[in-house]
Amino acid sequence: MKTIFCIFKKELRSIIGSPFYYVIGLLFATFLSINYIRSLAQFQTMSMQGAGLNIHSGLFIPHLNSIYLIFLVVIPLLTMRLFAEEKRNHTFDLLLTAPITSSQIVIGKFLASWLSVLILLAIGLLYPLMTASVASFDWGPMWGSYLGMFWLAGVNVSIGMFASTLTASSVVCAFLGFLLILALMLLGSGAGQMADPFWSSLLDQLSLVTHLQSFFQGLFEIKGFVFMISCILLFSFMAIRMVESSRWR
Amino acid sequence: MIEVKALSKKYGDRFAIKDIHFTVDRGELVGFLGPNGAGKTTTMKIITGFMAPSSGSVQVGGYDVFENPMEVKTQIGYLPETPPVYMDMRVKDYLKYVAELRHVEKSNLTQYIGEALEKTDLASVENRLIENLSKGFRQRVGIAQALVSKPDILILDEPTVGLDPNQVAQFRKLIKDLKGHHTIILSTHILSEVQASCEKVVIVNEGRIVAQDNIKNLSQKAKAHSQLKVRTLKPIENLESFLSDIEDVLSWDGVGSQWSLSLKPEVSDGEIAAISNALSSAGNGLLEFQVQKAQLEEIFLDLTKSKSNEVNS
Ligand SMILES: Nc1ncnc2c1ncn2[C@@H]1O[C@H](COP(=O)(O)OP(=O)(O)OP(=O)(O)O)[C@@H](O)[C@H]1O
Numbered sequence: 001m002k003t004i005f006c007i008f009k010k011e012l013r014s015i016i017g018s019p020f021y022y023v024i025g026l027l028f029a030t031f032l033s034i035n036y037i038r039s040l041a042q043f044q045t046m047s048m049q050g051a052g053l054n055i056h057s058g059l060f061i062p063h064l065n066s067i068y069l070i071f072l073v074v075i076p077l078l079t080m081r082l083f084a085e086e087k088r089n090h091t092f093d094l095l096l097t098a099p100i101t102s103s104q105i106v107i108g109k110f111l112a113s114w115l116s117v118l119i120l121l122a123i124g125l126l127y128p129l130m131t132a133s134v135a136s137f138d139w140g141p142m143w144g145s146y147l148g149m150f151w152l153a154g155v156n157v158s159i160g161m162f163a164s165t166l167t168a169s170s171v172v173c174a175f176l177g178f179l180l181i182l183a184l185m186l187l188g189s190g191a192g193q194m195a196d197p198f199w200s201s202l203l204d205q206l207s208l209v210t211h212l213q214s215f216f217q218g219l220f221e222i223k224g225f226v227f228m229i230s231c232i233l234l235f236s237f238m239a240i241r242m243v244e245s246s247r248w249r
Numbered sequence: 250m251i252e253v254k255a256l257s258k259k260y261g262d263r264f265a266i267k268d269i270h271f272t273v274d275r276g277e278l279v280g281f282l283g284p285n286g287a288g289k290t291t292t293m294k295i296i297t298g299f300m301a302p303s304s305g306s307v308q309v310g311g312y313d314v315f316e317n318p319m320e321v322k323t324q325i326g327y328l329p330e331t332p333p334v335y336m337d338m339r340v341k342d343y344l345k346y347v348a349e350l351r352h353v354e355k356s357n358l359t360q361y362i363g364e365a366l367e368k369t370d371l372a373s374v375e376n377r378l379i380e381n382l383s384k385g386f387r388q389r390v391g392i393a394q395a396l397v398s399k400p401d402i403l404i405l406d407e408p409t410v411g412l413d414p415n416q417v418a419q420f421r422k423l424i425k426d427l428k429g430h431h432t433i434i435l436s437t438h439i440l441s442e443v444q445a446s447c448e449k450v451v452i453v454n455e456g457r458i459v460a461q462d463n464i465k466n467l468s469q470k471a472k473a474h475s476q477l478k479v480r481t482l483k484p485i486e487n488l489e490s491f492l493s494d495i496e497d498v499l500s501w502d503g504v505g506s507q508w509s510l511s512l513k514p515e516v517s518d519g520e521i522a523a524i525s526n527a528l529s530s531a532g533n534g535l536l537e538f539q540v541q542k543a544q545l546e547e548i549f550l551d552l553t554k555s556k557s558n559e560v561n562s
Pocket residue numbers: 260264265266283284285286287288289290291292330438
């Protein structure tokens with residue numbers, strides 16, 4: 001536990017202390033602001049036409065979707081260095097010869113990167129908070145949505161981290177992470193095309209989007225949690241295996 | 250303390266090391282000597298548990314490195330070939346991180362870090378970013394990192410690479426101070442380094458051990474290459490005639506008044522006296538007559554060269 005915390009602290013400091021993180025944060029906020037203002041304008045015209053949209057699906061869902069999209073790029077960029085950099089700088093030697101286990105290394109790194117992404121997510125939460133000062137709305141679906149995003153961040157971080165164990169080149173790791181996250185995202189979109197109802201519902205249950213959507217609607221479904229946590233465990237486990245296997249080459 | 254048995258490591262189908270055996274007792278200081286590519290780093294990586302061997306075993310303090318890695322790793326401080334430093338950390342923070350990873354008690358942290366900084370002469374840069382340090386300083390941070398948890402065993406892979414002569418001298422002093430309190434294995438391809446600080450030496454070449462002994466014994470074996478240097482006032486025209494009846498001279502080389510003679514390993518002092526008598530009675534005016542016991546250097550060159558010839562042929 002102490003060891004995990006020690007690695008966590010060091011990783012968090014090295015992520016959050018780097019100028020790179022601020023550049024990412026800035027891009028993240030800019031992208032969200034532009035999108036938010038656009039959807040705000042759209043929402044305004046639509047409600048003036050009397051379309052009767054509620055603020056959650058009219059304004060906040062597009063906002064959440066843009067966070068979801070930008071995470072696809074931002075998370076692999078934040079996680080790419082986790083292991084690739086250690087290998088390239090030979091600091092992996094230090095970790096692998098210290099009296100600590102591969103799981104401690106992976107968990108420490110995972111938690112630190114997850115937190116660094118959650119800080120970005122908190123920036124995303126500022127937009128609805130600001131809106132709350134001028135309009136009143138039901139917070140239920142909002143918390144549900146952010147809970148979904150919380151887990152989504154965890155899943156994507158675990159994927160990015162796993163990708164980072166694959167090679168010593170950060171850029172390649174970021175790209176692999178991006179592809180893996182994209183693949184998981186697209187997995188569910190095949191569901192509609194499947195003629196066989198068995199495959200269709202299986203793919204649907206394996207789809208990140210399906211579970212995320214139920215969070216967005218403010219539904220707290222057990223299977224949603226189970227899915228997200230299983231993804232995190234699966235990719236973290238694979239990362240641990242990769243770290244272990246580097247001893248056998 | 251450290252027992253290495255039949256250790257082999259294959260990269261693809263090439264052996265990096267093959268059938269390495271040696272033991273190091275508690276408190277011993279062993280030099281691990283070999284030319285580039287001999288397998289020093291590979292062996293050290295296996296002892297420290299960084300890497301698994303293809304076959305063979307390593308026991309450290311009674312524990313097998315691969316069955317009880319934690320027990321083994323807490324006992325070892327390791328300086329890899331490239332100092333494992335984080336460029337974006339400050340020297341002191343870095344040492345604190347390493348100490349914590351190595352389970353140093355919280356109450357001892359400040360003291361241990363202070364001592365490591367002092368021993369490696371780094372106190373003046375303790376708050377600098379490692380990124381901004383020169384190569385030699387980074388190497389010293391690497392050494393400090395190996396010492397910081399006060400491990401029983403130190404495994405140092407080419408510790409003096411990149412250090413200036415002053416620092417090399419300081420490092421040797423440090424090693425002298427550590428000797429006896431720690432068990433130390435130190436690799437190098439520089440012989441004088443082993444001569445300066447180690448009592449025992451393991452020489453490897455092409456992944457195999459070619460010699461393993463203490464320095465004294467090895468130096469004695471150096472007799473095999475004893476040389477006799479002779480300088481005379483007048484040129485010696487017919488050296489052969491002086492030496493023809495002295496059997497212990499193997500070969501000679503030189504011109505005019507400067508000669509160097511190779512002597513047989515078992516040459517006795519009496520035989521050497523006979524040569525000097527023969528030379529001085531010839532009336533050429535003997536100016537210099539010097540017996541040079543070969544340096545370890547030559548044994549080393551000899552051992553590592555002949556081996557590679559064997560492999561090539
Ligand atoms: N990752 C690797 N893949 C393939 N071969 C390797 C690898 N690492 C080392 N080798 C080979 O193993 C042999 C031993 O290498 P090692 O690094 O142990 O030598 P060394 O004695 O430390 O040499 P040096 O004095 O140059 O540091 C070399 O022939 C090297 O080419």
